[in-house]
Amino acid sequence: MPMRLLPLFLRLGFAVSLLAIGACAAPQMPIPPAKVDAALATVAGKRTAVFAGGCFWGTQAVFERVKGVTATTTGYSGGSGSSATYDQVTTETTGHAESVEVVYDPSKLTYGQLLRIFFSVAHDPTELNRQGPDVGTSYRSAIFYSNDDQRRIAAAYIAQLDAAKVFPGKIVTEVTPLKGFYRAEDYHQDYALKNPANPYIQICDVPKIAALKQQFPDLFVEYKGK
Secondary structure (H helix, E strand, O other): OOOOOHHHHHHHHHHHHEEEEEEOOOOOOOOOOOOOOOOOOOOOOEEEEEEEEEOOOHHHHHHOOOOOOOEEEEEEEOOOOHHHHHHHHHOOOOOOEEEEEEEEOOOOOOHHHHHHHHHHHHOOOOOOOOEEEEEEEHHOEEEEEOOHHHHHHHHHHHHHHOOOOOOOOOOOOOEEEEOOEEOOHHOOOOOHHHHOOOHHHHHEEEEEEEEEHOOOOOEEEOOOOO
């Protein structure tokens, strides 16, 4: 959600300026794949990953268009269940980050591939406690791991990308254990799909979808809703 603490007219004016400079645009080329990754499973199944990369509208819009992803949910991670509401999270005092739970089939998609998409097109991992026009710890970059394999793969990939200087700055993404994921309010689910004319969606999220299709054509699928 763009700059909640500013009046609406200022938010939209700032968004227009971002369009001019491309501040929300994703990179043009995909980053290298993870050298440390899990192998594809031999049988179909269901696994879950949780990522935070700024406003969860755009993060969901990306992952729900990835082949092998079977479900996505916007929500909050990093704080307690009692504070996992939009009104409380916007105060920037809850410890929560806007997050997306990604359910995927490990026989079609690996955790490392999800991370590559996360770092390539879903957000900018070098921005600390913000993404584009959105500022605050709820917009931080974070990977919430649910097991040691996820932690190991994520940490190794960040080290790999930093060592190769893939980004102009150091990656600030947190790798932290998942203590809970709390589903966001209904109106936040599939928000980008349901509100395609929203200026924020047009400026910050539509380019991410286009970048996913351009950079990962073999993994891109159209999404029309649940």
